[in-house]
Amino acid sequence: MTPKLPRPGRTRSLLLLLLAEIGAMSLWFVSAAILPELTREAQIGPWRAGLLSTAVQLGFVLGAVALALHGTSDRFDPRRVFAASALVASAATMGLLVTPPGGIVQILLRGLTGLCLAGVYPVGMKIAVGWTLRRRGLVVGLLVAALTLGSAAPHGLALLGGADWRITVTLAALLSALAAGLVLMARLGPHHATAPRFDPATLRLAWTDRPLRLAYAGYLCHMWELYAFWAWIGVALTASLTLSGAVDPATTARLTTFVAIGLGGLVCVPAGALADRIGKARVAGAAMGLSGAFALATAAAFGGPPALIIALVIGWGICVIPDSAQFSALVADHAPADRAGSLMTFQTALGFLLTAFTIQTAPLLAAAIGWPVTLAVFGIGPLLGVEAMRRLHRLSRSTAHHH
Template identity: 65%
Template sequence: MSAPGKLRSVALLALAEVMTMSLWLLSAAILPDLVAEAGLGPGRAAALSSAVQIGFVVGALALAVHGTADRFDPRRVLAGSALVAAAANAALLVTPVGGAAQIGLRALTGACLAGVYPVGMKIVVGWGTRDRGLLVGILVGSLTVGTALPHLLAFFSGPDWRATALLASGLAAAGGMLGLGAGLGPFHARAASLDPGALRLAWTNRRLRLAYAGYLGHMWELYAFWAWIGAAAAAGFAAGLGAAAPDAARLVSFAAIALGGLLCIPAGWVADRIGKARVAQGAMLTSGAAGLATAASFGGVWQLTAVLILLWGAAVIPDSAQFSALVADAAPPERAGSLMTFQTALGFTLTFFTVQAVPWVAAGLGWPATLALMALGPAFGVEAMRRLLRMGRESVDATLDRL
């Protein structure tokens, strides 16, 4: 990244993502306070977290079918979505705690965030092809840090969840305005018309299909981890820390999620040199192993569990950027935005079920078994990347045979 316009635009986008995505895991960060105030049961608590995923899926599917990010100025789409999301989140302060209105507002917030995350990727992939792994890594790293931010806001705000929600709304609104200042790169392509049939490429193009499959394996564990690791850590730390366990869990959760976001950037740099599928495969192998180790350590020495959670958080997200970059590489440039948005829509459809299921599985089987089950997703994703890498080797062999 050498051109000043490119540096400035990517920096603005990164900052906008950090600030706007602070809305995403707000429910998870303030959930203990909501439960204490309103006596919420596990079903209502899960609904507050999973409503964001449902809203995101609906919003992402609508944007993908409509081709919004490919047909209109994506900066305006991002800014408008961020402002509406910020307003919906602020409305939590004036609605009954844990009620249907709050669940609906969280769903609306998720729908609007579909106009921030994948639309931001559409903008950033327009700034390069050879360094696309790094570019998307920066963006995904930024949104990951933003996703972790509510845990830090909640730590400083204490039990006043309303202050946390208000701070997150203010950050999101400011972030949306920053996104307007980003430029569109030389590889940005605009679609001339609506073409919902372009989404069929997700199945008919084998490279896209395998990139989607790997992403689904990754998403099996990612949001279940992000949404519930705070609650799991608090339960795991309780024996060793007593009343201090919730605060320690918040700090560890923030650090684990943020660490993964920071590692997206060097992972992207490496991916541009050794291959995006190879980096994604390595990240999933590490995260799956860390998940199993965390489950095995649960309820023992809390410091060991904390270290393993940090390792898990570090490995759970860097592959996400590479799945998006793989889709951008394989897709027609003028349809990349729609196909990346459709990819996220499918992934977040899956996360609705995993996020919703976690508290019920934990109540029935315990946290160790629940954490171990999350490793099934990385195992599936590793196999998808193995097949994609084999396609690359077969392509090279065919070229050598022709020579």
């Protein structure tokens, strides 16, 4: 076990980890950010457009399950796993520059990127929780904030790249390569420990243990909305601004998407600190209630005054993510200590498998029934999740009272 480091060592290592997380996760939504330019160049239809983003989600699910089965981050130094994953993902992204836009090779390269990012996000979480036991809500909140800022980054890079999508791709790939170097400079915390290999029997607990079942239910309701929002809100907002006659709708939508996702990431930090004080289920439930309300309001305001729709999208972006960290922390709190890693990995894999469905169907649904109804459908998940969190909070209070 690593000896306990003084506070500066912890702060420096966590800062390096967070910067590395932002850099590597900037690859996630590259294809969504450059879609307008790709479509103009190659006339990509809704199905292919969906596949470019869906491939990342499916790759991530495969990667997460494979890493869990192999116990990779427990057998090897997790910093090296993170760095190797970030480098391969960077190379796969650079491959987009020399392959036909929207073609099968690009879709496969996006799948490989998702596969590698499974060695970034869950592994980063493992490194982060090694630094604390009592402040896990805050530390995981910081990591999700970094993931969110990384997810927003391609929209910002696309503003820098302008009409040339290849600049956006190159900048994101370079950020991921830089991330590999940064994470190797971090140190492991005093609570870093190896966990057992993935045990399929553990998965039964996700159904038979009521607190875990409710934590899983809340997470799946949250994931129903989250990545569909992140992947498609820029496209939906462009459509709304075009309908209302706004000037340069694509650039405005891109900037708004960057701000909305980025601010949501920043809110994860105070939300995590609050969750450690008043309860993770309470914070998660409140965030989902607000997020679902913003989804319905955005749907109702679609095509209306540009200032209103922009404000609603930013509000939605702020509320859509702060609950995310708390679902992992809730599983860690309620699972047996020696099985928490496997249960968190399985939870993540199920959630991202669901996002593959929602990301792929969103543009098809929008083409069939329009963006307003599609955006309202996004809001169904979090509104159902509020009830799961209400029950979990009541159960936790009842258990604490009996003890």
